[in-house]
Amino acid sequence: MKLNQLLSAAMAAFALSGAVAGEVEVLHYWTSGGEAKSAAELRKMMQSKGHTWKDFAVAGGGGDNAMTVLKSRVVSGNPPSAAQIKGPAIQEWAAEGVLANLDAVAKAENWDASLPVVVANVMKYKGNYVAAPVNVHRVNWLWASPEVLKKAGVPAMPKTFDEFFAAADKIKAAGLIPVAHGGQNWQDFTTFESVVLGVGGAKFYQDALVKLDQKALNSDTMKKSLETFRKIKSYTDPAAPGRDWNLATAMVMQGKAGFQFMGDWAKGEFIAAGKVPGKDFLCAAAPGTANAFTFNVDSFAMYKLKDAGAQKAQADLAAAIMSPAFQEVFNLNKGSIPVRLGMKMDKFDDCAKLSSKDFVDTARTGGLVPSVAHGMAVSPAAEGAIKDAVSQFWNNDKISVADGMKNIAKAATTQ
Numbered sequence: 265m266k267l268n269q270l271l272s273a274a275m276a277a278f279a280l281s282g283a284v285a286g287e288v289e290v291l292h293y294w295t296s297g298g299e300a301k302s303a304a305e306l307r308k309m310m311q312s313k314g315h316t317w318k319d320f321a322v323a324g325g326g327g328d329n330a331m332t333v334l335k336s337r338v339v340s341g342n343p344p345s346a347a348q349i350k351g352p353a354i355q356e357w358a359a360e361g362v363l364a365n366l367d368a369v370a371k372a373e374n375w376d377a378s379l380p381v382v383v384a385n386v387m388k389y390k391g392n393y394v395a396a397p398v399n400v401h402r403v404n405w406l407w408a409s410p411e412v413l414k415k416a417g418v419p420a421m422p423k424t425f426d427e428f429f430a431a432a433d434k435i436k437a438a439g440l441i442p443v444a445h446g447g448q449n450w451q452d453f454t455t456f457e458s459v460v461l462g463v464g465g466a467k468f469y470q471d472a473l474v475k476l477d478q479k480a481l482n483s484d485t486m487k488k489s490l491e492t493f494r495k496i497k498s499y500t501d502p503a504a505p506g507r508d509w510n511l512a513t514a515m516v517m518q519g520k521a522g523f524q525f526m527g528d529w530a531k532g533e534f535i536a537a538g539k540v541p542g543k544d545f546l547c548a549a550a551p552g553t554a555n556a557f558t559f560n561v562d563s564f565a566m567y568k569l570k571d572a573g574a575q576k577a578q579a580d581l582a583a584a585i586m587s588p589a590f591q592e593v594f595n596l597n598k599g600s601i602p603v604r605l606g607m608k609m610d611k612f613d614d615c616a617k618l619s620s621k622d623f624v625d626t627a628r629t630g631g632l633v634p635s636v637a638h639g640m641a642v643s644p645a646a647e648g649a650i651k652d653a654v655s656q657f658w659n660n661d662k663i664s665v666a667d668g669m670k671n672i673a674k675a676a677t678t679q
């Protein structure tokens with residue numbers, strides 16, 4: 265037999281075996297050290313099933329750049345197989361009629377029984393699964409360098425904002441940077457939502473930032489939140505504008521800065537650099553938020569594609585994402601906890617164990633709230649507008665607290 269005859273015989277045998285391998289083009293924004301290691305686990309799993317992984321990584325923490333690129337690809341009729349989208353944006357994409365129905369995989373793999381109902385609902389459009397969740401990130405964390413705390417004479421992680429500012433003063437006096445911060449609006453809002461939660465509590469957070477209630481947005485509690493938020497800024501360094509979040513994490517890692525307000529993808533950075541929790545870095549709920557949990561669930565939606573190989577690859581990707589093996593290895597790297605229920609946590613560190621416990625506890629007590637900064641709570645249009653108003657306030661000390669509050673309340677009316 266000639267080579268081409270051999271090849272077609274092999275292909276026929278492959279087709280008869282029922283195995284269809286396909287290419288899966290996956291749009292994501294996991295490009296930092298810890299993120300890239302986590303994404304690689306998914307790539308490996310797909311490659312082990314015989315599929316070709318086409319990496320479509322768009323740099324930019326928080327995913328704003330990725331979402332812009334995604335829109336242009338879908339509008340031009342050339343969507344990727346899967347894209348990392350989440351929260352209400354999933355519903356918006358599904359309403360456009362461009363997402364594939366994942367019910368067959370979800371049924372076969374029993375997703376309804378394996379996911380918290382709140383999460384399953386976000387993954388469904390009109391009762392059908394259109395996205396697969398990978399994890400639960402907690403956003404209301406404070407990270408710290410034990411070395412800096414020691415040098416500055418800070419005895420323990422601050423539990424309240426009074427303790428936090430007292431610690432920040434000591435770090436400043438020791439000649440170090442109290443707060444490592446970066447320069448995108450989602451980083452500002454990550455800090456802001458933790459402050460609102462710490463100052464006002466979970467009910468106020470829900471009213472102001474999730475229900476976008478005008479009374480809450482124009483209240484004394486919001487005023488106090490904005491004052492606290494502005495005060496935090498005075499403890500950041502002048503080079504913060506434009507800095508990526510992982511570079512801010514590196515400042516804590518290198519003992520240059522004391523604290524960072526950031527979700528637990530920061531832990532993924534520490535871990536990727538070989539750092540040990542409790543020894544090389546510390547985690548605690550952001551001041552005043554120990555009884556609350558801002559959740560951020562990463563997920564992948566699949567786009568409607570005609571090619572059978574591509575469809576098979578999509579189904580395999582969805583199944584891989586929800587498999588216990590992937591949920592464990594991915595989340596060990598990513599800093600988050602598995603979204604799949606009933607997973608053993610013995611390989612996870614104390615920060616993840618605390619997160620897992622608090623996720624369950626706060627779901628019972630009402631302290632579990634969606635992160636606005638990370639696309640879980642309000643429509644993308646309202647989210648963008650509020651983020652801009654908050655960042656303008658953060659970046660421009662000339663905007664008074666009263667005006668900042670008015671601007672945010674107005675932005676919240678964006679449809």
Ligand code: BGC
Nearest residue numbers: 299324325326529560562638
């Ligand atoms: C995502 C994380 C990601 C982080 C920084 C968040 O919105 O949920 O997965 O690591 O942004 O890029």
